Amino acid sequence: MFFLPALLLVGFNAFVPIFLVFSYSLHSLFAALPAEYIGLEQYRRLLSDPEFLESLYRGLFFSAECLLIEIPLGLGIALILPKKGLAGGIFMSLIAIPLVVPWTTVGLMWRLLTQSIVGPIPASLSKVGIEFSISNPVHAFQTLVLMDVWHWTPLAIILISAGLVALPKEFYEAAKIDGARSWKIFRHVTLPGLKLPLLVLFLLRFIDTFKIYDEVWILTAGGPGSATEFLSIFTVRLGIGQFNLGYGSAVSLLFLYAVLTVSFILMILLTRGRGMK
Amino acid sequence: MKLRNKRTIYATILGIYLIFTFLPIYWMTITALKPKSEITRTLTYYPHRFTLENFAKAFTEPLWMNALKNSLLISCGSVTLCLMVGICAAYAFSRYTFIGDKHFFFWLITNRMAPPAVFVIPYFMIYTTIGLFDTILAIILSHTLFNLPLAIWLLVGFMNAVPKDLDEAAFVDGYSFVRYFRKILLPVIAPGIGVTAFFLFLFSWSELLLGSVLTAASAKPVTVALLQSVSMAGIDWGLIAAVSTLAVLPGVVFVVFVRKYIARGFLAG
Numbered sequence: 335m336f337f338l339p340a341l342l343l344v345g346f347n348a349f350v351p352i353f354l355v356f357s358y359s360l361h362s363l364f365a366a367l368p369a370e371y372i373g374l375e376q377y378r379r380l381l382s383d384p385e386f387l388e389s390l391y392r393g394l395f396f397s398a399e400c401l402l403i404e405i406p407l408g409l410g411i412a413l414i415l416p417k418k419g420l421a422g423g424i425f426m427s428l429i430a431i432p433l434v435v436p437w438t439t440v441g442l443m444w445r446l447l448t449q450s451i452v453g454p455i456p457a458s459l460s461k462v463g464i465e466f467s468i469s470n471p472v473h474a475f476q477t478l479v480l481m482d483v484w485h486w487t488p489l490a491i492i493l494i495s496a497g498l499v500a501l502p503k504e505f506y507e508a509a510k511i512d513g514a515r516s517w518k519i520f521r522h523v524t525l526p527g528l529k530l531p532l533l534v535l536f537l538l539r540f541i542d543t544f545k546i547y548d549e550v551w552i553l554t555a556g557g558p559g560s561a562t563e564f565l566s567i568f569t570v571r572l573g574i575g576q577f578n579l580g581y582g583s584a585v586s587l588l589f590l591y592a593v594l595t596v597s598f599i600l601m602i603l604l605t606r607g608r609g610m611k
Numbered sequence: 612m613k614l615r616n617k618r619t620i621y622a623t624i625l626g627i628y629l630i631f632t633f634l635p636i637y638w639m640t641i642t643a644l645k646p647k648s649e650i651t652r653t654l655t656y657y658p659h660r661f662t663l664e665n666f667a668k669a670f671t672e673p674l675w676m677n678a679l680k681n682s683l684l685i686s687c688g689s690v691t692l693c694l695m696v697g698i699c700a701a702y703a704f705s706r707y708t709f710i711g712d713k714h715f716f717f718w719l720i721t722n723r724m725a726p727p728a729v730f731v732i733p734y735f736m737i738y739t740t741i742g743l744f745d746t747i748l749a750i751i752l753s754h755t756l757f758n759l760p761l762a763i764w765l766l767v768g769f770m771n772a773v774p775k776d777l778d779e780a781a782f783v784d785g786y787s788f789v790r791y792f793r794k795i796l797l798p799v800i801a802p803g804i805g806v807t808a809f810f811l812f813l814f815s816w817s818e819l820l821l822g823s824v825l826t827a828a829s830a831k832p833v834t835v836a837l838l839q840s841v842s843m844a845g846i847d848w849g850l851i852a853a854v855s856t857l858a859v860l861p862g863v864v865f866v867v868f869v870r871k872y873i874a875r876g877f878l879a880g
Contacts, residue, residue: 337709340700340759347756348722351733358732411628414621425625429632434862436817438834439855443635445841446642452848454638457654484635545726548819552838566728566820573732574824586729597724 352590358583376584386585388560389568396475396564397543400482405535407483408490409528412498413520415491426495429488437485441552444481448553471561474554478562481549486542490535497531498524533603541596545589565589636859643852650848665853675854678836681747682816685832688751689758689815690808696755697762697807702796704763705770706778716767723760727820730756735824745827753821758811765810769803770796809865816858833858 362372380386411429416422432440447453448468459466468474501524509519547566550556556563556571563571569589573582642650643665645658669675703709704716734753735744743749773796781791797804819834826835833854840851 336699336703339696340763343696343752343755343759344719344722347730347752347759348725351730351737354733354736355729411625414624425629428629431636431863432632434813434865435636435859436813436834436862438817438819438837439858442837442841442851442855443639446848446852447635447638449848451652451654452642452650454654454656484631488632541724545728547726547728548817548834551819552841566726569726569728570731570820570824574735579732579736582732586732590725590729593724593726594721597721 355583355586355590358580359587361580372580376581377588380581380584380588385560386568389563389565392562393544393564396479396546397540399479400486400543401536401539403479403483404487404490404539405532408487408535409494409532411487411491412494413524415495426492429491431488432485433488435485437548438552440481440485441549444477444484444549445553448477468554469558471558474558474562478550478553481553482543482546485549486539490539493531493535494528497528501527537596537599537603541593544596545593639852639859640856642848643856645849647847647849665849666857668850669853669857674836675833675850678831678833679854681830682833684747685750685754685822685830686812686815688747689754690811692751693755693758693762693811694804694808697759697766698797698804700763701766701770704767706775716763719760719763723757723764725756727757727818731820731824734821738825744825745830747830749825750822750830750832753825754815754818756821758814761814762807762811765807766800766803769800769807773799813862 359376360371360374362376415425435443445468448455448466450456450467456466466473468477505523505527506519509523514522544564545566546564547570550562550564550567554562556567565585566589569582569585572578572585576582641656641658644661644663645655646660646662646664649655649658649660669679704712730753738744738749738753743752777795777799778791781795786794817834818832819838822832823835823838826832837851837854840846
């Protein structure tokens with residue numbers, strides 16, 4: 335009974351659209367032209383579409399790079415943070431601020447920073463001999479990575495710190511009595527103890543970087559060329575930009591499956607680690 | 612001596628990280644405080660001529676006023692709707708077991724994970740068909756896609772922390788259900804509701820994709836207005852920086868007060 339409004343809303347917002355997308359994806363549907371049933375034809379086309387495959391690989395590469403920077407950096411900062419006292423508390427509050435900046439604003443901020451004359455990045459890099467330009471494909475891509483690192487490393491720090499606090503102190507004392515070196519303590523006590531938060535972070539950040547849209551759209555709009563066109567931007571460009579609704583739907587559905595598979599793994603690993611909820 | 616060296620190195624690393632965190636925010640704020648002539652002429656590291664005209668413009672130009680008003684309505688509407696529906700559903704999840712409850716819960720969370728880009732095409736079709744295109748209501752409804760699961764997920768956690776003895780004690784005392792809900796349960800979880808409301812507001816306020824696809828002119832939120840103003844030639848960076856600075860403020864105030872809940876909110880997000 336309490337549940338009915340939620341069920342209705344979710345039905346309207348999630349079930350119905352998914353069925354629609356599925357049905358569109360089996361039709362050739364172009365703006366206002368009459369629909370024609372073509373079965374799995376579009377999926378077949380999709381799997382050999384270089385644009386689709388490129389944006390898929392580009393997204394995977396982006397996720398991998400973000401993860402490889404954010405998680406070790408977060409781990410490092412969390413390890414050297416003072417655990418107790420006022421300094422640690424203030425530091426934690428300060429570094430959490432990027433997390434609550436609206437995404438669109440994050441994109442704008444970095445666009446401001448990378449603009450020549452207006453922002454400081456091109457000028458400071460040219461002093462060390464690098465001619466930075468946001469219309470250089472490599473620079474644009476790396477700026478997006480840097481932006482994501484800026485935005486989300488705080489989450490890694492917060493989660494890993496929480497995990498560190500939960501580690502039993504006895505382990506450390508025992509290890510010290512045994513005369514273990516600090517690297518060995520880290521390798522055999524700290525890292526295994528942090529397995530759960532690291533796993534959560536890994537999968538969450540993977541999903542979020544993989545479906546990124548707003549920040550990228552504001553900062554580079556997928557360009558220059560298609561250097562930063564990830565799957566979500568590709569999907570929207572096909573569906574809304576070119577009104578190729580049928581083909582766009584097929585992309586959407588494959589995209590959704592990819593993300594859901596990863597979420598599924600995440601949920602299973604999580605519930606196993608902690609018990610339901 | 613060795614220990615002190617180590618602490619100096621650690622403090623330096625943390626200091627560098629802090630500078631990295633604040634540089635973009637600092638740059639945005641000073642850009643908002645510079646007059647237009649200064650922004651476009653040369654690079655200055657602090658405002659040589661301090662001005663508030665950019666903020667004044669953000670509050671007086673009808674385009675921005677309208678977009679800010681739309682965004683406020685959308686975010687508040689989404690928070691209200693998701694809280695009302697979410698509190699009921701969270702109560703059901705927290706207090707009763709029913710067939711398929713775990714599966715439904717799981718489904719809700721995966722909904723939160725789904726990329727909004729997947730829903731762009733069907734939403735565009737649905738809302739155009741039912742005549743809600745370019746209305747605030749359409750955006751509020753579409754935002755429940757990710758905000759409702761988040762609300763339920765957070766609220767279930769807060770409600771599970773309320774002991775069931777409290778329910779029973781209230782009913783033994785002859786409280787009606789409505790009275791129990793209003794006088795006991797809601798006040799007890801009020802801080803949790805506040806935290807949830809903040810996250811719902813943040814996600815709704817930040818959202819760009821659905822807002823841009825479902826609006827044309829009159830219901831345009833501030834994120835879409837910002838996007839359009841950066842796509843135009845001759846960007847007024849001072850004004851954009853001023854609007855962005857205003858958008859950051861509520862979060863900064865919030866984070867100082869409820870730091871310990873933040874990790875939980877983003878875990879679901």
